[in-house]
Amino acid sequence: MDRRSQGKDAETAAANYLESEGVRILERNFNCRAGEIDLIGHDGDSLAFIEVRARRADALVDGAASVDERKRRKLIRAARFYLHRHGLDNCFCRFDMIAVTITPEQPYGFEWITNAFDATP
Known part of the structure; x- marks a missing residue:
C-alpha cells in the first residue's frame, strides 16, 4: 500500500475512533x-x-512530534478561515492531534492529544 492510501485509511480509522x-x-x-x-x-x-x-511503529519520530511550528501556523490560519467563513468567530475551539500508529499485529493504535497547541501568539 502506498503512503497516500495508508494515510487516507489511517485518517478514516481516526475519524471512526473519534x-x-x-x-x-x-x-x-x-x-x-x-x-x-x-x-x-x-x-x-x-x-x-x-x-x-x-506512522509505523518503528518510525524514528512519532506522529505527534512530527507537527512542527510551520505546520501549526498553517493549521491556525486554515482554522481562522474556517471560523470566519462559517460565522463562528466567537465559538470555543481547540487544536487536537491524533497520532495513529500502524503495526503489523493490529491495524492501528491511537493517541488522541486534546489541546495539543493553542493559537495565541
Missing part, C-alpha cells in the same frame, strides 16, 4: 489557500480542529 469517543465529525479534509485541516468535529462544547499523523 466518533466512537463521542466526537461528531463535521468535515474531513477542509482545504483553503491557508492549508488543510484533516478533521473538524464537535466534542462537547468545543469545535476541534484535528490533525491526523500516521
